[in-house]
Amino acid sequence: MQVKNYPKVVLLKGNGPITVNSEMMELITITLSHGLIGLPLKSLRAEKVYIVEDMNRFWEVHKEIKEKPCCFVYSHEKLDDEDLNLIKSDSIDFIS
Numbered sequence: 536m537q538v539k540n541y542p543k544v545v546l547l548k549g550n551g552p553i554t555v556n557s558e559m560m561e562l563i564t565i566t567l568s569h570g571l572i573g574l575p576l577k578s579l580r581a582e583k584v585y586i587v588e589d590m591n592r593f594w595e596v597h598k599e600i601k602e603k604p605c606c607f608v609y610s611h612e613k614l615d616d617e618d619l620n621l622i623k624s625d626s627i628d629f630i631s
Contacts (some may be wrong), residue, residue: 542575543612551604554580576621581606584624588631
């Protein structure tokens with residue numbers, strides 16, 4: 536039996552336009568209305584990406600990083616190199 540590799544689910548919040556899984560959206564609208572959005576990671580394009588490795592930090596990170604535009608990403612499962620290749624950005628930083 537072959538194990539199928541499903542895309543990892545990521546939580547996103549922040550501000551600015553992003554394209555996720557080939558769909559454009561304005562992240563600030565989602566963040567203000569719902570707090571975050573959770574999606575399977577098939578593709579993500581954003582100007583500035585912060586990958587936040589701790590869930591508690593993910594909820595509070597917008598208070599310390601006020602940069603615009605930016606996209607905060609959290610995944611319960613560690614993102615490996617294959618996952619990171621799905622993220623296209625001018626800048627990707629990690630926050631532990």
